[in-house]
Amino acid sequence: MDAREIIASLRRGEAPGAAALRWFAQGLADGTVSDAQAGAFAMGVCLRGLSEGERVALTEAMRDSGQRMDWNLPGPVLDKHSTGGVGDCVSLVLAPALAACGAYVPMISGRGLGHTGGTLDKMEAIPGLVTGVSEDRFRAIVGEVGCAIVSATADLAPADKRLYAVRDVTATVESVDLITASILSKKLAAGLEGLVLDVKCGSGAFMKTADEARALAEALVATANGAGCATRAVISDMNEPLAPSLGNALEVAESMEVLCEGKPGRLRDLTVVLGGTLLEQGGLAKDEESGVAKMAAALESGAAAERFAQMVALMGGPLRFAEDWRRFLPEATVIREVVAPEAGFVTAMDGEALGLAVVRLGGGRQVESDVVDPAVGISDMVRLGAKVEKGAPLCRVHAAREEAAGRAAAAVLSAITIGEEAPDAQALIHERIG
Structure with missing residues (x-):
């Protein structure tokens, strides 16, 4: 098989089939498939989607691309x-x-x-x-x-x-x-x-x-x-x-x-x-x-x-x-409190924006080669639905530099919505499947 043809079939909206998925997974494992081809395959799957059978086949193919472990232990794994x-x-x-x-x-x-x-x-x-x-x-x-x-x-x-x-x-x-x-x-x-x-x-x-x-x-x-x-x-x-x-x-x-x-x-x-x-x-x-x-x-x-x-x-x-x-964990050199710009209730949070703020502080990767700073992040985050006064703390930003702390603080303020009425409480568990 050929990686280009498998990618082309995805682009055309055609089902790749279990054999093609097994071949591609093995190619990922042994280097036959390049990073560019892997990215194109991922985009093809993202846009076209797979059937349930194809999804099982891809999962099993990726599982079987290397060693499978078994255990002999006196309790469940x-x-x-x-x-x-x-x-x-x-x-x-x-x-x-x-x-x-x-x-x-x-x-x-x-x-x-x-x-x-x-x-x-x-x-x-x-x-x-x-x-x-x-x-x-x-x-x-x-x-x-x-x-x-x-x-x-x-x-x-x-x-x-x-x-x-x-x-x-x-x-x-x-x-x-x-x-x-x-x-x-x-x-x-x-x-x-x-x-x-x-x-x-x-x-x-x-x-x-x-x-x-x-x-x-x-x-x-x-x-x-x-x-x-x-x-x-x-x-x-x-x-x-x-x-x-x-x-x-x-x-x-x-x-x-x-x-x-x-x-x-x-x-x-x-x-x-x-x-x-x-x-x-x-x-x-x-x-x-x-x-x-x-x-x-x-x-x-x-x-x-x-x-x-x-x-x-x-x-x-x-x-x-x-x-x-506490003695062993690293600490950031800059810790800045972020305060509420107005009084009211915390009605919404953009969790993705908060996560990206941590990534930009250095707590995650924007490219594969980035080195993660373990000390940076956000702590003491206010709860959704909390009542806050103007100037009350919403969280604390932990950063390596002052300018990075300032950018993160601005991102946090953009990610938190303060309104006049408390939102409805959210259950921790929404649903169970299986």
């Missing part, structure tokens, strides 16, 4: 994936809490994509921690601690690794088909026995509307089950940041406050719901309600924090990180 939002650091809390409940969580994660933060970038805000570990090391950490949050090895879904990087810089992130294949190829290659998908919906998500989020959730669940992995999905709210901080080190700090100090809020609430669903799927809880209770107990007892600290140490980070985590 479970995982979660989020479709991306702002202030979403659930993985850092969920994985160790699940491990404390008897599950094994080989969490293969990604970097920032578009306006959303990446779990690997957050983990690497911890000094010394390395997410790129060998398969043997990955297995050893999962076996000993019960969880590891790592990047895909070169042998695990290598087709996705190529396509993922290309999508971020070619405006093809939002394709349901490419999102589905990207997420599931890595997860299925990891040998999971159960998976829950957190599909975000709202201004800070890739899927802005309920219909878009539902379409993605249904595509993910149908594709994963079609490829042989029992999967459910939750559609959760992203009309405001999940946690009140955006940025890599700042989101690690939010996670540690939940793990070590029991901080209440949307981050903790969503974590226990997702974890409860997985514990039921894995047979570690009789139903979701008891699974939620087990997750809460793992957080409150400190067992989840201890698992996180063990994982950090085994991945090269500081010893006993949970005991003194």
